Amino acid sequence: MKHIPASAIRTAAYPIVFGESADRALAPFRNIDLFGLSLQNASIEEAAAHIVRKAAHGCRTTVNFINAHCVNLAITDREYRSALEESDLLLPDGVGVQIAARLAGCEVPENLNGTDLFPLICERAAIEGAGLFMLGGGPGVADAAAAWACGEWPSLRIRGTQHGYFAKEDEDAVIERINRSGAAILFVGFGVPLQEQWIARNRNRLNIPVVMGVGGLFDYYSGRIARAPAAIRAMRSEWVWRLAMEPRRLGRRYLLGNPLFIAHAFAEAADRRGFAEIMAQAAKRTFDILVATLALLALLPMFLIAALAISAEDRGPVFFSQRRIGKDGRAFAMIKFRSMYTDAEDRRNALLARSDRSGTCFKMKEDPRITRVGKLLRRFSIDELPQLLNVLSGAMSIVGPRPALPSEVARYEGRQWERLHGKPGITCSWQVKGRAEIPFHRQAIMDRAYLRRRSFFRDLKLVFMTLPAIVNGRGAY
Numbered sequence: 001m002k003h004i005p006a007s008a009i010r011t012a013a014y015p016i017v018f019g020e021s022a023d024r025a026l027a028p029f030r031n032i033d034l035f036g037l038s039l040q041n042a043s044i045e046e047a048a049a050h051i052v053r054k055a056a057h058g059c060r061t062t063v064n065f066i067n068a069h070c071v072n073l074a075i076t077d078r079e080y081r082s083a084l085e086e087s088d089l090l091l092p093d094g095v096g097v098q099i100a101a102r103l104a105g106c107e108v109p110e111n112l113n114g115t116d117l118f119p120l121i122c123e124r125a126a127i128e129g130a131g132l133f134m135l136g137g138g139p140g141v142a143d144a145a146a147a148w149a150c151g152e153w154p155s156l157r158i159r160g161t162q163h164g165y166f167a168k169e170d171e172d173a174v175i176e177r178i179n180r181s182g183a184a185i186l187f188v189g190f191g192v193p194l195q196e197q198w199i200a201r202n203r204n205r206l207n208i209p210v211v212m213g214v215g216g217l218f219d220y221y222s223g224r225i226a227r228a229p230a231a232i233r234a235m236r237s238e239w240v241w242r243l244a245m246e247p248r249r250l251g252r253r254y255l256l257g258n259p260l261f262i263a264h265a266f267a268e269a270a271d272r273r274g275f276a277e278i279m280a281q282a283a284k285r286t287f288d289i290l291v292a293t294l295a296l297l298a299l300l301p302m303f304l305i306a307a308l309a310i311s312a313e314d315r316g317p318v319f320f321s322q323r324r325i326g327k328d329g330r331a332f333a334m335i336k337f338r339s340m341y342t343d344a345e346d347r348r349n350a351l352l353a354r355s356d357r358s359g360t361c362f363k364m365k366e367d368p369r370i371t372r373v374g375k376l377l378r379r380f381s382i383d384e385l386p387q388l389l390n391v392l393s394g395a396m397s398i399v400g401p402r403p404a405l406p407s408e409v410a411r412y413e414g415r416q417w418e419r420l421h422g423k424p425g426i427t428c429s430w431q432v433k434g435r436a437e438i439p440f441h442r443q444a445i446m447d448r449a450y451l452r453r454r455s456f457f458r459d460l461k462l463v464f465m466t467l468p469a470i471v472n473g474r475g476a477y
Helices: 044-057 068-076 078-085 095-104 114-128 141-152 168-180 194-205 217-222 230-234 238-245 247-273 275-298 300-314 344-354 372-379 387-393 414-421 440-453 456-472
Strands: 030-034 037-041 061-066 089-092 132-136 158-162 185-189 210-213 319-325 331-337 397-399 425-427
Touching: 030 095, 044 061, 044 114, 044 185, 044 210, 061 068, 061 078, 061 194, 068 078, 068 095, 068 247, 078 194, 089 095, 095 247, 095 275, 114 141, 114 185, 114 217, 132 141, 132 168, 141 158, 141 217, 158 168, 168 194, 185 194, 185 217, 194 210, 230 238, 238 247, 247 275, 275 300, 275 387, 275 397, 275 456, 300 331, 300 372, 331 387, 387 425, 397 456, 414 440, 425 456
Parallel strands: 037 089, 061 089, 061 210, 132 158, 132 185, 185 210, 397 425
Antiparallel strands: 030 037, 319 331
């Protein structure tokens, strides 16, 4: 029987059965234990659907988020940590938690931040008829956020809003108003740790099924604070934007808090995996970033020349993005200079029988889909250079097994799955010893051998062996 690693299997969207009872609502989450807390992982669509279904069924659920700042506070603030531990769902928020999970060898969770989750919850709540109450922010901020949501989904029921600057003696009246509103979901935006402590202190008095601590969410959707552009969010650097927008308020949190969190993440990983393994992983990542950055700077003129040549030949796009399978079966978009005609993928099936390599991988020395410029790019491996951007993003490494196509992975046999246990690389042991001339079953053996014996000096040796292999051109097609 073919062995498929558990980490390569992703949970499908759970079925929504409108007639099911509240106590049988299915949960799509997978638990991740990190920093002594049980975090839940699912896709953002699954998370939104689950939260709204909980609300629609009247299931009492407290939802909070965990990011790097939250971890720092939870380590020193017992009251805050206790409030987190009383939560029914703790959702991972931000790249920091993902870095910590990766260091600790855990499943890397999705980024389930409240700002991205909010519109999905609003959309589903509008369909289900689940009313919302927004509590927090400065005067008028929750009102503006509610107006934005109703503008996007006119059928959405906003049951009430209340700013967060009410007096202590007015708390009872505020809670009574929330309970009378008929809302199914209460968003509490007081900021960390005040919102979590307020929710824990008053949860037994709140008759709302789902209560969520959402931080500064209302500020973004009211328009008071501009959210980072999509390009910055794609680079996982939204915290830099937030720091630039509010340097006085957030300077200490990010400039001092981020290094502190990284220290906590390394300590957590060392407890789980051992100090030597963690240091080796850190050294490899540092090596990747340094080599990729220097290479991009040095090769910038070649990038420009290649881009102009590709565009001039057939006026098609310069880059080609393709879905590949990375470490532990995770898919990512690999970037290359386009070396084929724009209809190459459509013509692939018709050429399978003419492959020079039998079995898993498809290769042709005289592939008719390759452009004239593409042949030159492939001869000197210039088409692979944009993958330096994949290295900087963390999806790839400088050295590691070459990333496979999903169709190739589906045909893996025996221990060939083990080549997915390491982060894919731009170069590898068989890349410097013949490339496409080496049959796939031998490639898989060499990849597994590399993963068993990988080290900083082995990576350095393979990098230095790559340049003469490129000049030699053996197996480059």
